[in-house]
Amino acid sequence: MNVRYALVFAVLVLTTGISRSQVSEPHDTWLTKNYRFTGPPAPGEIRPTAPVVSELQEIQNALLAILRKANFSGDYEAALAAAAQATANVQLRNSLTEHQPAPQPHNTSGEEARPKSPIYLIARKDGSIDAATS
Amino acid sequence: MLHYITLQGADEQVRMDLVDRGVSTELNRQRKLEFRPELRGRIARP
Numbered sequence: 245m246n247v248r249y250a251l252v253f254a255v256l257v258l259t260t261g262i263s264r265s266q267v268s269e270p271h272d273t274w275l276t277k278n279y280r281f282t283g284p285p286a287p288g289e290i291r292p293t294a295p296v297v298s299e300l301q302e303i304q305n306a307l308l309a310i311l312r313k314a315n316f317s318g319d320y321e322a323a324l325a326a327a328a329q330a331t332a333n334v335q336l337r338n339s340l341t342e343h344q345p346a347p348q349p350h351n352t353s354g355e356e357a358r359p360k361s362p363i364y365l366i367a368r369k370d371g372s373i374d375a376a377t378s
Numbered sequence: 379m380l381h382y383i384t385l386q387g388a389d390e391q392v393r394m395d396l397v398d399r400g401v402s403t404e405l406n407r408q409r410k411l412e413f414r415p416e417l418r419g420r421i422a423r424p
Binding site: 296336368 | 380382383384385386390392396397398401402405406408409411413415
């Protein structure tokens with residue numbers, strides 16, 4: 245009986261010691277051990293996103309919001325229309341990014357890059373949504 | 379009639395009664411744009 249208690253006590257002491265040693269390890273140590281940190285990317289390494297692509301991303305977010313709302317409310321016709329439009333949007337965005345020109349020197353004037361004309365969304369009563377530049 | 383140019387460059391037109399003004403207004407409002415197709419027959423002028 246005493247041997248059994250001693251054994252249980254020893255196991256408890258050992259497991260407590262193991263878990264304490266794991267907890268007491270500083271978080272930074274684990275992070276630096278498992279991840280390798282690099283410096284910031286070189287200038288021009290990251291390809292800038294064209295303003296129209298950013299606009300399309302905003303449109304895509306709106307379309308996906310419509311898709312979720314329509315799906316949630318059981319309006320599957322609208323959900324399908326939004327899904328079709330979102331698909332076309334992705335295809336358009338892909339074709340634009342494929343033909344995107346080479347990165348330009350970084351704009352240091354502080355001006356935010358915006359498209360010359362905004363992109364408007366036109367919702368039709370048949371559920372389709374058009375994106376228009378003007 | 380609402381005339382507009384799509385992102386693909388196509389010249390489109392749609393009858394105003396076929397446009398869902400409520401949804402269009404809301405979609406553009408979320409993107410901080412004002413949807414007023416009655417202005418000069420076009421949705422926007424840069």
